[in-house]
Amino acid sequence: MDFGGARGSNTGDVYHELWAVRSALKLLDSTSKLEAVTVEGVPSADGSGHQWDGVDCTLLYGGTSIQTADRVTIQQLKYSASEPTISWSPSRACYGPSSIDPSSSLMRGLGNAFRETVKLREGRPISEISVELVTNQPVSDLVVSAINRAKNDGVPKSFKTKWQSGGDKLHRLVQASGLSPKEFQDFSMCLKFVSQTNSRFLLEEKMLMEVSAWTESEFAEVALRLRNFIRNKMMMPETAGEIINKESVLLQFGVSEIRALFPCPAKVKPVTDLVPREITKELCNCILDSDQRILLHGSGGVGKSTIIQEFQGLLPEGSEVIVFDCYGAGSYMDASAMRHRPRDAFVQLANELANRLNIPAFLEPRSGLDFARAFHRRLLLASEALSKVRPEARLVIVVDAADNSVSAANARVPKEESFVAELISFEDLPKNVALVISARTGRRDDLQLPSSFKPFELPPFSRPETAEFVAHFWEAPEEWVDDFHRLTNGTPRVQNYAFGKTSSNPSEALDPLRPNGKTLEVIFHEQFDEAVKKAGGATKVEEACAALAVLPRPIPVGEIAHVLNLSGAQVLDICSDLEPGIRVSENTISFADEDFEHFAVVKGQKSILGVRSKVAQRMLAHYRNSEYAALNVVPLLLKAEMGAELLELVESEPEPLASNVRDPVLRMEIRNQRLTNAISVCRSACNLGQAVRFVLIGAEALETDDATRKILTDFPNLTARFTGPTGSRLILSDPDQVEQHGPLLLSVLSMEAELGNLSQAREVRRRISAWFKVREDALREHEEQFGHASGWSIGPEDMANALVARALEEGAQSAIQLFRHWPIGFATSVSRIAIRRLVADQRFEVLQDIGNRLSPLLAPFILVPLRLAGQPVNLKKLAQGLRLLSRRYPISAKTLDDHGNSSSLKRAISEVLLNGAEVLAAHNTDLELVKAITTPLSIASARRIDKLYDHQTRLLDGILRSYCLQELLVSGSSFVVRQFTRVSGSWGNTGCWSKRDS
Numbered sequence: 001m002d003f004g005g006a007r008g009s010n011t012g013d014v015y016h017e018l019w020a021v022r023s024a025l026k027l028l029d030s031t032s033k034l035e036a037v038t039v040e041g042v043p044s045a046d047g048s049g050h051q052w053d054g055v056d057c058t059l060l061y062g063g064t065s066i067q068t069a070d071r072v073t074i075q076q077l078k079y080s081a082s083e084p085t086i087s088w089s090p091s092r093a094c095y096g097p098s099s100i101d102p103s104s105s106l107m108r109g110l111g112n113a114f115r116e117t118v119k120l121r122e123g124r125p126i127s128e129i130s131v132e133l134v135t136n137q138p139v140s141d142l143v144v145s146a147i148n149r150a151k152n153d154g155v156p157k158s159f160k161t162k163w164q165s166g167g168d169k170l171h172r173l174v175q176a177s178g179l180s181p182k183e184f185q186d187f188s189m190c191l192k193f194v195s196q197t198n199s200r201f202l203l204e205e206k207m208l209m210e211v212s213a214w215t216e217s218e219f220a221e222v223a224l225r226l227r228n229f230i231r232n233k234m235m236m237p238e239t240a241g242e243i244i245n246k247e248s249v250l251l252q253f254g255v256s257e258i259r260a261l262f263p264c265p266a267k268v269k270p271v272t273d274l275v276p277r278e279i280t281k282e283l284c285n286c287i288l289d290s291d292q293r294i295l296l297h298g299s300g301g302v303g304k305s306t307i308i309q310e311f312q313g314l315l316p317e318g319s320e321v322i323v324f325d326c327y328g329a330g331s332y333m334d335a336s337a338m339r340h341r342p343r344d345a346f347v348q349l350a351n352e353l354a355n356r357l358n359i360p361a362f363l364e365p366r367s368g369l370d371f372a373r374a375f376h377r378r379l380l381l382a383s384e385a386l387s388k389v390r391p392e393a394r395l396v397i398v399v400d401a402a403d404n405s406v407s408a409a410n411a412r413v414p415k416e417e418s419f420v421a422e423l424i425s426f427e428d429l430p431k432n433v434a435l436v437i438s439a440r441t442g443r444r445d446d447l448q449l450p451s452s453f454k455p456f457e458l459p460p461f462s463r464p465e466t467a468e469f470v471a472h473f474w475e476a477p478e479e480w481v482d483d484f485h486r487l488t489n490g491t492p493r494v495q496n497y498a499f500g501k502t503s504s505n506p507s508e509a510l511d512p513l514r515p516n517g518k519t520l521e522v523i524f525h526e527q528f529d530e531a532v533k534k535a536g537g538a539t540k541v542e543e544a545c546a547a548l549a550v551l552p553r554p555i556p557v558g559e560i561a562h563v564l565n566l567s568g569a570q571v572l573d574i575c576s577d578l579e580p581g582i583r584v585s586e587n588t589i590s591f592a593d594e595d596f597e598h599f600a601v602v603k604g605q606k607s608i609l610g611v612r613s614k615v616a617q618r619m620l621a622h623y624r625n626s627e628y629a630a631l632n633v634v635p636l637l638l639k640a641e642m643g644a645e646l647l648e649l650v651e652s653e654p655e656p657l658a659s660n661v662r663d664p665v666l667r668m669e670i671r672n673q674r675l676t677n678a679i680s681v682c683r684s685a686c687n688l689g690q691a692v693r694f695v696l697i698g699a700e701a702l703e704t705d706d707a708t709r710k711i712l713t714d715f716p717n718l719t720a721r722f723t724g725p726t727g728s729r730l731i732l733s734d735p736d737q738v739e740q741h742g743p744l745l746l747s748v749l750s751m752e753a754e755l756g757n758l759s760q761a762r763e764v765r766r767r768i769s770a771w772f773k774v775r776e777d778a779l780r781e782h783e784e785q786f787g788h789a790s791g792w793s794i795g796p797e798d799m800a801n802a803l804v805a806r807a808l809e810e811g812a813q814s815a816i817q818l819f820r821h822w823p824i825g826f827a828t829s830v831s832r833i834a835i836r837r838l839v840a841d842q843r844f845e846v847l848q849d850i851g852n853r854l855s856p857l858l859a860p861f862i863l864v865p866l867r868l869a870g871q872p873v874n875l876k877k878l879a880q881g882l883r884l885l886s887r888r889y890p891i892s893a894k895t896l897d898d899h900g901n902s903s904s905l906k907r908a909i910s911e912v913l914l915n916g917a918e919v920l921a922a923h924n925t926d927l928e929l930v931k932a933i934t935t936p937l938s939i940a941s942a943r944r945i946d947k948l949y950d951h952q953t954r955l956l957d958g959i960l961r962s963y964c965l966q967e968l969l970v971s972g973s974s975f976v977v978r979q980f981t982r983v984s985g986s987w988g989n990t991g992c993w994s995k996r997d998s
Contacts, residue, residue, distance in 0.1 A: 015079040018208040019134070020057055020230045021223070022358050027246045028261070029355055033070065036060040036243040039230060042074075042113075043243050051116045054109020064243055066120045071128050074113050076106070078135040084196065087138040090146070090169045094176035102176040106133070111177030114187045126186050134194045136205060146170040150188035155181035206389040211359060219381060223360045226252055232777060247770035253364050254735025256745060256767050260365055264339045264348040266325035268305050268400065273472045275465050275492075280307045283456055284314040287394055287434045291454050293424075295447075296438040298458030300595040301493030301520045304438045307458065308398050318390035320356045323398040324349055326405040326420075330583065330591045333408055333553055340408040345419035346371035349397065350378045357382050364735045372422040383430035398436045399423065403443040404594065412635075414680050424449055440594075460490030473499050473506040483510055487517035493595065497523055500580075524581065524599040531577035539607075540564055544574050546604030546611040550639075552632045554588035559628065563614055616640035620649070623656070630656040631670055634677045643681045650678040662722055664712065713740040717797070720747035739791050742771045743798045750801035753808040754841060761809055768802075796826065800833035807838065812849035825905045831861060832908060839869050847871075856881040857888075864915045875919075879926040882916040885909060886933050893942050896955040907954070914961055921965055931969055937962035 020039045026032055038058040041048060046066040056077040062070030080086070088106070096104030114131050121129070133139070146169045155174055163175040174184045194204075214220045229252055230244075250256060283294065298304050311321045326332055328339050338344055343365065350363035361378045363371070383395050399405070402420045409418035420437070424447070429435065439447055441457065461469060466485040469492065470476050476484070487510065488494040498518075502508040512518070518526075532538045547563045548555065557568045564571065575582045575589055581596025582589060591597040604611070619626075619633035620642075637646040655671035658664075712719045712731055720728060731737050731744050745768045752761040779789040799822070807815035819827050838847050844866065851862035851873065860881040863873040889895070895910040917933045920926050936942065937959050948956060 012077075012079040012081070014212065015136075015208065016056060016077050017227045017230050018211055019077060019204070021211075021226045021360060022204070022208070023057060023059060024226070024230065024244050024249050025355070025358050025360065027244070027249050028258070030262070030265070033061045034059060035062060035069070036064040036245050038243055042066055046120055047116070051112040054106070054111075054113045060243075064245065066117055069128075071130070072117060072121070073130040073132060074110075074117060075132045075134050076110060076113075078106070078133065078137065080137055084136050085138070087140045088133075088135065088143060088195075089140045090142050090172055093140075093143055094172055102178075105176050107173055107176040108178050110191070111179045111184075111187060114190065115179060115183060118183075118186070126190055129190045130192060131187065131190045132192045132194050136196050139193045139195045142169050143173070144193065146173055147188045147191055150174075150185050155185045155188075157181050159184075207357075207359070207385060210385040210388055214381075219361055222253075222362065226360050229777070242773070245766060245770065247767040248773060250767075251738065251741075251770050251774040253362055254366075254738040255364070256732040256738075256741045256771065257729055259729065260733030261351045261362060262348055263344040263365075264324070264328065266323055266400075267327075267329035267331070268309075268323070268325050271306050271309055274306070274310055275461070275468045275472075277303070277307050277310065277458075277465060278462065279456060279458055280310040281314060283307075283436075284311060286454065286456075287315065287396060287436075290431065292429050292431075292434045293450070293453040294434065294436045295444060295449055295453045295455045296436060296458060297441045297444045297455060299441055300598065301491050302458050302460055303492040304458055305400050306492065308400060308436070308438070311396060311398070315394050315396065316390070316392040318386070318393035319396065320353075320386070320393070321396045321398060322349060322352050322356060323400055325400050326403075326408075327401040327594055330553070330593070330597070332401075332404045333411065340405040340416065340418045340420075342371050342417070342419040342422055343369075345405075346375040346422075350375045353378060353382050353395075353397075357386060359385060365733060366735050372419070376426055379426075379433065380430060383433045387430070387432050393432065395430075395433045396436060397423075397433070398438070400438050401594065402437045403439040403446055406446050407443075414676060420447060424453070461485070461492055461495070462490065466490055466495065469495055473509075476507070480507075480510065484513070487513035489517060489519060491520060494518055494520055494523060520595050521599065524596060527578055527581070528599075528603060531574055534577055535574055540566070541574060541578075542604050543607045543611060544571070544578075544604070545600040546607035547615070548582075548589065548591065549601045549604050550608060550612050550615055550636075552635070553590040554585070555590065556628055557584075557587050557589060559615075559618075560589060562618060563611055612636070612640050616642055620645060623649070623660075624653075625660055627656075627661050627666075630661050631666070634674045638677055638681070643685065646681055647678055650674045713737060713744075716740070716744040716747040717750075717801070719744055720751050738774075739793075742768065742775060742792070742794060745771060746798045746801040746805075749805045750837075753805035758809060761805060765805075796829035796833055799826075799830045800837065803830055803834040804837050807834070807846050807850065808843070812846065812853050815846075815850060816853060825903065828861075828905050828908055835862065835865050839865050844869070844871050848873075851877075857884045860885060860912050860916050864912055864919060867919045868915065875923055875925050878916060879920060879929055882913060882920070882933065883929055886913055886929075889913075890936065891933060891958070892936050893955055893959075896937075896958045897952055910958065914958055917965060918961070921968065927969055930965060934962035934965045938966040 016039075020037070023037050026034050027037065036043065037060070039056065041052045041055055042058045043060070043065050054076050055074050057075040058066075059073040059075070060066070060069040061072070066072055078088075086092075093106045094102050096102070096108075102108050110131055110133065114129070117129055118126060149170055150173075155170065159168070159171045159174045159181050163172045174181060177184055177187065179187055211223055214223055229248075246258070247256070250258060250261070253261060255261060283296065286294065296304055296307075305325075305327075308321070308323055312319065315321070324345060326339060332339050347363050347365050350361070354361040354363075359382065361381055363369075363374050363378060379395075379397070386393055386395055399420060402418075405418045405420050409416045423435070424437065426435070437447065437449065437453065444455075463482070463485050466488075467478075467481045470481050470484060484495070484498075488498065494513075497520075498509040498513055499506055501512050528541060531541045535541050543564050544560065547560045551559055551563075557571055561568045561571045566574075571589075572584065575584050578596075578600075580592055581600070583592040591600070616633075616636045616639070619629040619636050622629040623633040624630075633649065634646055637643075637649070654674055656667055658667065661667045661670065709730075719731065728744060728748060732741055745764055749761055749764045749768060752758075752764060775792045775794075779792055782791070783789040803815055803818060806818050819831060822830065835847065847862055847866055848871070851859055851866060854862060856877055858881070859877050863878045863881070867873045867878070889906055889909045891910045891913050895906040913933050917930045921930045943959055943963070948959075
């Protein structure tokens with residue numbers, strides 16, 4: 001078998017690479033607990049040595065080491081292109097290259113790895129361990145039966161003795177493994193064969209063949225990039241034991257945020273006890289009969305989203321159902337969600353498709369792409385791969401609640417296009433692909449579906465389906481089920497509401513439905529009426545519904561409170577009465593389901609015009625001091641037909657004030673929204689002159705956008721601290737900015753450590769580690785290709801963030817160890833920045849601890865800033881350190897000359913020496929040392945005016961300070977003490993020292 005032209009001699013290596021690639025891609029699956037993968041051994045934290053020689057791949061679930069993982073899978077891969085039919089007989093499994101020595105055999109390698117794994121996981125059940133032989137060659141029945149015998153019947157203790165030729169096959173395997181009889185029995189329970197005779201292996205092998213054969217540059221490039229990433233882990237000794245985690249895989253696609261690849265995850269709540277529906281079987285049969293375009297429609301509450309969860313179990317084995325959730329638990333209208341946008345929707349669909357099939361065909365969210373076309377190419381590729389692996393399988397793309405996506409796009413001002421329009425226009429769907437669109441019956445025309453879509457109307461539950469649903473709650477009498485079915489009209493959501501109200505006593509679920517049965521609308525009306533009674537009148541509740549319909553969600557409680565002239569507590573009371581249709585989270589309000597949303601809009605219809613005008617006026621009054629108002633004022637003015645006010649606002653403030661909207665990315669979005677809407681109003685009013693002016697403002701704004709992006713990347717500390725998650729995500733989700741991810745992540749790490757968010761800091765640290773490994777690979781490849789490495793720059797400011805975070809997270813000793821890993825010049829620059837940061841943040845305890853642990857030679861770099869900040873220090877250790885420094889790096893005019901040849905390290909040391917001398921003088925301590933330090937700058941030859949220039953500011957400052965100290969020393973120590981005193985009231989705040997006026 002030839003993988004991409006590989007010769008037989010290296011086909012096994014190629015197979016190993018591709019197997020590991022697919023294992024690594026599973027790290028991106030949110031449904032999997034896989035957290036880490038290693039190749040050629042186990043994590044270095046768990047050890048290394050010959051005992052792990054039999055491990056080609058390690059999968060760790062729920063942890064990142066063998067010791068901490070919830071579940072461990074150890075795999076040995078044996079692939080032969082030249083002899084695929086030769087089986088693993090007992091003899092072959094028990095001997096290595098030598099026909100008599102089992103020490104390098106397959107069984108010994110697996111046995112050693114098993115024993116070491118058990119040892120590392122002492123006290124934990126062996127059922128959490130899986131040892132797999134993955135091979136394209138068959139495993140002999142003699143081996144399989146011997147392993148099953150050990151598993152079921154145990155291993156005789158006599159098998160501890162040496163095996164004799166012609167003896168028991170199990171005895172032979174035990175001896176070859178090097179395990180005791182009891183250990184081997186445990187081993188047999190964990191051993192699995194994934195071989196030529198195993199369907200799982202055949203499927204994996206076929207998929208790997210497909211991936212290896214890709215020639216289209218777009219997909220071959222991604223596959224090759226991942227293979228190179230894995231190859232480096234396999235072939236380079238220095239990477240042995242390095243774990244592959246989610247963060248390192250993400251960076252292979254140029255992003256550091258999982259949301260960049262999966263921007264719109266489904267929020268449909270999984271139903272564990274599905275009720276099988278007859279229509280679902282009919283629908284799946286149509287898919288199997290080559291009906292490729294299907295419309296599933298029905299009224300509210302009949303279970304459209306639920307029956308989609310049945311598809312997977314009714315389609316042929318290996319089929320995949322990819323569901324895009326347009327409603328998003330009510331977030332489809334949120335300004336921050338944008339689930340209708342083609343960019344986000346097609347990236348989500350493409351990457352979920354690649355994730356499900358475990359193929360390297362992910363869609364990177366690069367700007368300027370035609371995302372619909374990019375998804376279509378991936379759909380064709382995935383269908384081809386699936387058809388070759390499982391010819392009978394189907395690939396079903398489901399767009400759930402597509403009418404909501406269209407509604408969200410139409411609600412944007414100006415109107416936008418939903419991704420649904422492009423998706424339904426795909427003409428050449430492969431034969432094994434089906435497209436299912438779901439919508440409400442009353443809104444299916446909004447989708448403008450082609451006639452090629454076959455409609456299926458979903459009815460309520462049939463009587464048998466109701467009986468099965470009821471059985472999930474209690475064993476009800478048949479008469480009770482009859483009444484329940486009649487009173488609920490078979491509507492699943494009504495039945496769910498009924499049991500929800502009587503969850504503690506399901507037999508009473510009929511009571512809320514009597515006397516004549518209930519529909520969803522009736523249930524909602526009852527809730528509404530109950531809320532009206534508690535509120536003391538219908539007006540306030542109707543206005544609350546209108547406010548929920550008008551205000552962009554999620555809605556701050558205070559905004560609804562203002563509209564209703566109520567307190568926040570009163571608003572929350574009304575929302576409580578309308579639950580579960582209303583969802584309150586973090587002091588914001590939104591709808592919980594589409595049915596109640598529709599009901600609330602209808603109920604508030606009479607009040608909508610008045611509420612819309614009132615809301616628009618409030619937004620207009622507060623858009624300068626409320627971020628929510630700044631974001632939404634223009635669309636609300638437009639809907640309230642206040643065009644003149646809108647133009648006046650945009651004319652005076654095309655972009656919100658930075659003091660109101662601190663996030664520069666959000667300011668860019670608001671500005672673009674304002675200009676777009678203003679141009680639309682001008683065009684409607686035929687005011688072309690003003691429209692052109694807004695176009696010119698927009699053109700200038702494009703340059704501002706580029707400048708803003710440059711600021712965000714050039715100043716990562718400011719981005720992390722002042723732009724919020726949006727600013728960081730803008731950079732971390734952009735594959736074109738991947739070189740800038742590291743500095744920004746280091747800034748985020750420092751910020752999280754300073755805030756004490758240690759769990760978030762650990763997560764960021766993992767992403768940083770992954771970025772540095774990608775950086776190392778990129779620089780090495782660049783050097784091999786061009787003879788030099790460039791880009792991916794990391795400076796002292798960036799590493800100062802790492803040093804600060806290390807000190808705050810892990811303490812002084814850990815920070816010192818990190819410091820010592822760096823070259824002295826770089827370490828000095830980094831530490832000076834980090835110390836200034838820690839002093840500014842008043843992290844004196846950490847600095848004191850570091851100062852106490854440092855050697856005397858290095859201690860002054862900490863003790864001097866601490867003393868200048870008004871903190872007590874060990875003056876004896878300070879003097880000892882200054883003496884050592886002054887001998888090794890004596891101060892001179894050259895070391896302080898900014899424009900000379902002196903290194904920045906020597907200038908930094910000279911500054912520490914001068915500051916340290918002043919501290920000692922101020923405390924009347926070791927004045928001889930003060931004199932020795934400052935003499936080279938105070939002698940007459942150093943102060944010759946013909947040798948000094950105005951631009952030598954640092955040198956002039958040093959000379960003046962040294963001269964003053966020398967003069968004070970000549971005047972006597974008592975004079976020194978009198979002259980240098982702490983500035984009253986300022987020591988603890990500024991750390992300033994001053995010379996008193998004589």
